[in-house]
Amino acid sequence: MKTIKKYIIATLGSHSSLQILKGAKDEGFKTLLIVKKDRVDFYKTFPFIDEFIEIDSYKDFPKIEEILIKRNVILIPHGSFVAYLGFEKNKAMKVLYYGNKSVLDFEEHRLKQRKWLEEANINMPKLFTNINTIDYPVIVKSYGAAGGKGYFYARNKTDYKNKIKQMKSKQFIIQEYVIGVPLYVHYFYSNITNKLEIMSIDKRYETNVDSLGRIPLTSQQGLTIEPSYVVVGNSTLVLREAMLSQAYDMGLRTIEASKKLIDKKGLYGPFCLETVISPEQEFFVIEISCRIVAGTNLFTHGSAYSWLYYDEPMSTGRRIAREIKIAIQKDKLKSILG
Ligand code: AMP
Ligand code: AMP
Secondary structure, rough: OOOOOOOEEEEOOOHHHHHHHHHHOOOOOEEEEEEHHHHHHHHHOOOOOOOOEOOOOOHHHHHHHHHHHHOOOOEOHHHHHHHHHHHHHHHOOOOEOHHHHHHHHHOOOOHHHHHHHOOOOOOOOEOOOOHOOOOOOOOEOOOOOOOOOEEEEOOOHHHHHHHHOOOOOOOOOEEEOOEEEEEEEEEEEOOOOEEEEEEEEEEEEEEEEEHHHHHOOOHHOOOOOOOOOOEEEEOOOOOOOHHHHHHHHHHHHHHHHHHOOOOOOOOOOEEEEEEEOOOOOOOEEEEOOOOOOOOHHHHOOOOHHHHHHHOOOOHHHHHHHHHHHHHHHHHHHHHHHH
C-alpha cells in the first residue's frame, strides 16, 4: 500500500482553512498554511498546523507555487481561492489541486450553471432577461463568488431601473426573489466509491437582510434602508426528515448531469446546493458552490448527519483528507486531482 507520508496538505489561511487542516492532521497528513503576515499569530495558536508560508497578499500566491510543487503539496481550494486569486489563476495552477477544475467554468458563468442545473431537473427561481417583464420582486446578482456582496433587491420594474444605475458589475443576472427559508445543503460525492453523502446543513446570517426584522416596520417607515446580503456568519439547522430524500436526490441528479455536461469526471468532492424553501415546501436552488463551503465550519466535530454515516467525528475537511488518503493508498490519486 502506498504511503501518505510524502504528501503535505495545504490551503490558504481564511474561509475554512482551520477545518481543512484539522481534518488533514486527524487523517495523519503533514499540514501547511499559506497565510497573510497579519494573520499568522492567530493561526499559530492551533496545534495541528505543522508549517507556515507567509505572504504579503493573496496576489503573491503564484510566486510560491514552485516551492509547493517541489514539496508534493496537495492544495485544497475553498471560497477564498476564487474570491481573491480569481478564476483564471485558479485554473492556471500547476500544483497538485484537489477537485475538477473544469467545473469552475460552469460555476463561474451563471448561465452555464443554470443550464447544468436545468439538465439535472433542479427547480430554480425564474430568470428575467427582459426587464419589461419584471412583475414581482427580483434579486440582481453579479457573477463570481462574492458572498452576496453587490447584490440588490428590486420590488418592481421602476425600482429596478433606479437601482441598476448603481450596479458596479457589468455581468449580472436578474432572478425572481423567493420568500422562504434559505437552507444550504453540504454534500460530499466520492468518485472512488461513487457514493453521495449529505454531510451537514446550515443557514446563513446576512447583514442587513436578517436583522431588518429587529426593527418594527412602523419604525422603518421613512428610513431609506435597502436589504443587503453580505454573509457574516452561519448557524446550524436540520431539515424535516420528509424532505431529506428530496435534498439527496437533487444532489445525485446534479452529479449525474455534471458527468454528461462538464467532462467524464464531472463534479466530485464537497459541494453545496444553496436553496430557498417556499411555504409549499418546494426547494428553489439559487446557486451551486463546487467546493467546501464556509457553513461546514459549524461542524468541525461532525454534524447530525455525518454522525449517521461515520462512528467518529467527520467534518467536511476531514472527509476530504480521508478521500485523498484512500486515493493515495489505492494508487488513484490522479483521478481526484484537477
Ligand atoms: P473569506 O476568505 O472569509 O474572505 O471568504 C472568501 C469568500 O467566501 C468570500 O466570497 C466570502 O463572501 C465567502 N464566505 C466567507 N465566509 C463565508 C460564510 N461563513 N458563509 C458563506 N460564504 C462565506
Ligand atoms: P448567493 O450568492 O446566490 O448564495 O446569494 C446570497 C444571498 O442572497 C442568499 O443567501 C439569499 O439570502 C439571497 N438570495 C439569493 N438569491 C435569492 C433568491 N432568488 N430569492 C431570495 N433570496 C435570494
